[in-house]
Amino acid sequence: MSRIALVTPILPVPHDLARGRYIHETARALSRLAEVRVFFPQVRYPRLPGLAPRSFLQGEVGAGFSLDGIDVEAYAYPGFPGVSRASNGYVGARALLPRLRAFGADLVLAYWLYPDGFAALRAARLLGLPCVVGARGSDIHMRSGLSAHLTRRTLAGADAVLTVSQAMRVAAIERFGASPGKVHTIVNGIDTGVFYPRDRTAMRAKLGVADDARLVTYVGRFVEAKGLRELLEAFAAMAEADPALALALVGDGVMQVRLMEMIAGHGLQDRVYMPGGLEPVGVAEWICASDVLTLPSWSEGYPNVVVEAVACGCPAVVSDVGGAREIVNADNGLLVQPRDPAALRAALEDALSRQWDHAAMAAAMGRGWGDVAVETLAVCEGALAAHASATHAAAPA
Structure with a gap:
């Protein structure tokens, strides 16, 4: 069974229950098919007036944080809103590296392209591991300047790229230059035991x-x-x-x-x-x-x-x-x-x-999270096989 390190900054937390529900569902379903540990990086911003992040509720969970159905390890690294944007990927990689090593991952799967996908890719390469990155929405549609440049680097370096829609696949290829052969669309599912007609x-x-x-x-x-x-x-x-x-x-x-x-x-x-x-x-x-x-x-x-x-x-x-x-x-x-x-x-x-x-x-809506997990695992196993083949070919005779 593959050991997959899933890295994402987007999960439901007590101060924001709606955040990352779909990544949680994907991780939970994938955990039934492989050995998965979810690494949950958080940027620790200084708590000063006027410096709170503008797009999400600020808060940090500790090492004891848990979520139903997944093995999750939460951690934090320091940052400064806006100013540390260029360095967050590198600092995040340093924080992630020893955790990946301790887990003994076979592959790294990261959801959210920058800084977390960049950090995951950098740490994976230092350990000689393949890395698959997944784009979720604004991490590809709302990028400009330095963020766009670092997103492009992440997409170029990954062994495979996952998008949740064909429109995002086109954006990854046409706007960010991702290789078409390594971009896979895996549409989200739903929990059919929760979302069904009620009176x-x-x-x-x-x-x-x-x-x-x-x-x-x-x-x-x-x-x-x-x-x-x-x-x-x-x-x-x-x-x-x-x-x-x-x-x-x-x-x-x-x-x-x-x-x-x-x-x-x-x-x-x-x-x-x-x-x-x-x-x-x-x-x-x-x-x-x-x-x-x-x-x-x-x-x-x-x-x-x-x-x-x-x-x-x-x-x-x-x-x-x-x-x-x-x-x-x-x-x-x-x-x-x-x-x-x-x-x-x-x-x-x-x-x-x-x-x-x-x-x-x-x-008409019956696609479940188990379908998402099966398709995601297939891409990961393909990346693992290709990486193993390339490593073997590069080894001295």
Whole structure:
């Protein structure tokens, strides 16, 4: 059985339960097929006013951190927001190296291209190990300057590259020069034991939502790039003409206080639910209570919450970015241009007025995390075999 060191900075943590759910599911399913240890690097930033990261909730878990179904080792290394961007990959590699050596890994699999994929690749090479890197979304779609350069180096050096959508595969090849032969698309799965249709009336009664409400739900991080300003602008305009309209914002993030201020500014406090970051079962209950799920992001990889919504029989209004059009079709939702509140409003109103075949859309979504694990392991085993062959060929006669 292969010993795989899975390196990722994105996992669910107590202060951000929504972060990295899909990597956790992949790691858990892969652990049933191989010996996997998940290495969870965290950059330890100085706690000074004005220096908190702008895109995620700051916090650190200790060495005793655990997650269901995986062997995880958390650790931290020092950094400084913005300033240490160029060095994080090198410092991260030094922190990772002794841990890989102690585990006795056969292969390193890293999710998140820079700095963590770069660090994993550097440490793997120092140990003579093959390395597979996986891109998840903004780590390839939202890169410029130095970050883009270091991302390009990571993709060029890896033995294989995983993307979660065909759109990301094209970006890796055309924008970052990755070799087409080593880029593999492995679409995410869902937990079919959690995301399935539930009785909407029962869910609304449980969650305290009026049975006659027209409920639009967003699930994700509270950051500007998720299109939350545009969503609130569209919702405020719709709410003026529709007293039954309600909005649920399920998640947490650095933008929470600002969102609450914007909601209060529009006088919509009584029409917006904010239940916080939830475990998957809680997310599924809110989706099943909804008329429409929306994800008006500026950028996405393969937006799994959209798959989860459709699997629950809930139509989706989604920005036409990344791999969204690989999920959304005329039978399960609508695509809309990002950063356009008027277009978002029109699409939401259209979706709310349609008669959808909820059972049919749910029945079309059956890909599980076991499928993802099997395909991921196949790429890893291919990289292992190629590495072994190259090492043997390079050995002196």
